[in-house]
Amino acid sequence: MPSFVTDVEEIRKRAAQKIEDGAVTDTYQGDVEQTISILNDALATEIVCVLRYMHHYFMATGVHAMAVRDEFKEHADAEREHADKIAERIQQLGGKPDFNPASLVQRSASQYAEGKSLSDMIKEDLIAERIVIEVYQQMIRHFADHDPTTRVMIEGILSDEEEHASDLSDLLFITDPRSGETEGEDPGTHPLDMRSDERSRQQRGAQQSKARENTGASKGNNKNRKKHAA
Ligand SMILES: [Fe+2]
Ligand SMILES: [Fe+2]
Numbered sequence: 001m002p003s004f005v006t007d008v009e010e011i012r013k014r015a016a017q018k019i020e021d022g023a024v025t026d027t028y029q030g031d032v033e034q035t036i037s038i039l040n041d042a043l044a045t046e047i048v049c050v051l052r053y054m055h056h057y058f059m060a061t062g063v064h065a066m067a068v069r070d071e072f073k074e075h076a077d078a079e080r081e082h083a084d085k086i087a088e089r090i091q092q093l094g095g096k097p098d099f100n101p102a103s104l105v106q107r108s109a110s111q112y113a114e115g116k117s118l119s120d121m122i123k124e125d126l127i128a129e130r131i132v133i134e135v136y137q138q139m140i141r142h143f144a145d146h147d148p149t150t151r152v153m154i155e156g157i158l159s160d161e162e163e164h165a166s167d168l169s170d171l172l173f174i175t176d177p178r179s180g181e182t183e184g185e186d187p188g189t190h191p192l193d194m195r196s197d198e199r200s201r202q203q204r205g206a207q208q209s210k211a212r213e214n215t216g217a218s219k220g221n222n223k224n225r226k227k228h229a230a
Contacts, residue, residue, distance in 0.1 A: 023092045030146040036095030038139060039086050039150070043097055044107035045132060046083035050076050052112050052128065056121040059114070064175045068118060071171060075125070075164050082157045089153055109135045119176040122168050129165040136161060 014026050024032055053076035060069040087097035098107070105112055110128035115121035136158040143151035 021094065024094055028147065030143065030150075032093055032095075035143075035147055035150060036090055036093055038142070039090045039093075040095070040098040041107050041109065042136075042139070042154075043083055043086045043090065043099075044104045045109045045135070046079050046086060047099070047104055048108040048110055048112050049079040049128060049132070050083065052110075052114075053079060053125065055114055056125065060118055060121065062118045062175075064171075065118060068122065068171055068175065071167060072121075072125075075167075078160055078164070082160065085153055085157065089150055119172060122172045122175060126165060126168040126172060129161050129168060132161050133158065133165060 018026075053072050057069050057072040057076060060072060087099075090097045110131050111124075113124040113128075115124045136154050139154050140151055140158065143154065145151075
């Protein structure tokens, strides 16, 4: 017997009592009812995430849609697995997983937002993931050592949510490159150069007109420059 177990006889006695409580022993340091309530809110959050991702999966259209909708489906499946894990833990703790659709949105931390365009959908999903990340971080701090099993489960889910947020951030940049711009960025190094602001267009237009005007006169010079550059 490990040396840190000080009174094994007492532990054996306690374990034989209240066996109907299953996994919940007297040494559970959390508040079981509160844990079940917190987990039921997390369950509602995950279900709303499944519904939102599935809506986006079926509604994604446009040039980037095929790649993005696969990602939506992958995330929906992951959120469904999260919901299963949370429901299972609620049942282990002696509670009832609350799947009541009437109160889902009120209990969910994340919102059910449809979004009109593909980049709107990605933005809504990214916001939802960021909300969930913050809520789960708070839960982890709350459970701490009082309920290590629930804490470890939420830690695993949090890791998935952070991955989702990172994936969505990349997708948002592909579908809407302006989302990745930072102040002072050199426009010449922009990977897809899809800026549409009036100033950029005017600058490009002026440069093109100037180039056309000089084409005839500088043809020979251009050839020389190309040779030189090669
Ligand atoms: Fe999730
Ligand atoms: Fe997620």
